[in-house]
Amino acid sequence: MTAVAFDLPRLRAMDEDAWTALQAAWHRRLFFYVKRCVGDHQTAEDLVQEVFLGAVRGIDGYDPAFTPEQFLFGIAHNRVVDHLRRRRAAKVAPALGGGGDDDGAGSRVWLESAVPDDAPAPAAAVVAGEDEARRWRALGEILRAFVGELWAAGEFDKLMTLEYLFVLGGRNKAAAERFGFADEKHVAGVKFRALERLRSLARLRDPNHSLFHGLWQPGAP
Numbered sequence: 001m002t003a004v005a006f007d008l009p010r011l012r013a014m015d016e017d018a019w020t021a022l023q024a025a026w027h028r029r030l031f032f033y034v035k036r037c038v039g040d041h042q043t044a045e046d047l048v049q050e051v052f053l054g055a056v057r058g059i060d061g062y063d064p065a066f067t068p069e070q071f072l073f074g075i076a077h078n079r080v081v082d083h084l085r086r087r088r089a090a091k092v093a094p095a096l097g098g099g100g101d102d103d104g105a106g107s108r109v110w111l112e113s114a115v116p117d118d119a120p121a122p123a124a125a126v127v128a129g130e131d132e133a134r135r136w137r138a139l140g141e142i143l144r145a146f147v148g149e150l151w152a153a154g155e156f157d158k159l160m161t162l163e164y165l166f167v168l169g170g171r172n173k174a175a176a177e178r179f180g181f182a183d184e185k186h187v188a189g190v191k192f193r194a195l196e197r198l199r200s201l202a203r204l205r206d207p208n209h210s211l212f213h214g215l216w217q218p219g220a221p
Contacts, residue, residue, distance in 0.1 A: 007190045008070040011059050023052055026068075030076050037080045047083060051076045065178055070168045123184070146194070161187065162194050 010018035025103040030051055035044040062071055150159050160175030161179050164170040165187070172184035172191070182189050 006159065008059075010060065012062075014056075017058070019052075022055070025182060026072055033073065034076055034166055038083060043083070047079045048076070050079050054079065066170075070170070073167050119132055127164060138202075142198060145201055146198055149197075158194070161190055165191055 003193065005021045007018045007021075011022065030048050031044055034047045034051075036046065038044055056070060058071075058075070066074075135201075146158065146182060146191060149154075157179055161181075163176050164175050164178065165172070170178075172187040175181070175187045176184045179187075181190075
């Protein structure tokens with residue numbers, strides 16, 4: 001089914017039948033993946049359509065070394081992450097009193113309707129939102145620092161390998177073959193050293209362990 005539903009030459013030629021077959025073959029799996037992440041049926045449908053639009057835009061740059069599944073689910077993952085970030089921002093903003101001219105009334109309505117009876121008090125919900133935003137900012141700074149180090153050192157092969165492993169979910173053995181490493185143990189070493197460096201940067205960014213709750217510790221996943 002996959003080979004028939006991912007006819008790369010026809011997809012790149014924007015053949016309508018090829019794209020229809022692709023959607024028919026992959027829509028169900030993508031939908032249930034996205035639905036598990038976002039919860040809402042209609043939102044999941046909308047995001048899956050964005051996945052296929054992203055596939056149309058990105059098909060010319062598709063690398064056949066990756067599987068169709070990695071290509072499509074990689075796009076799906078990015079769309080889900082973008083959606084969840086927007087949703088968090090939309091929830092935090094009114095709680096902080098940042099919108100409209102209703103003198104705070106809108107914020108109170110939002111808090112009363114958004115927080116269940118057994119949830120933390122509104123003030124705690126606001127703090128939790130701020131903490132989440134701080135974690136995202138800290139993670140962004142850590143990743144920028146790490147990528148900057150590899151870039152400055154000219155270790156582009158490691159950058160590509162780590163992107164393949166962590167972003168696209170590639171396997172060690174496939175990474176070794178793709179990027180010319182001696183064997184998958186060598187790739188495992190690259191991954192291990194990268195994780196240790198990320199933990200080291202996390203310790204520097206979070207010395208009081210208030211953001212990542214143990215992620216910095218040796219042996220953490």
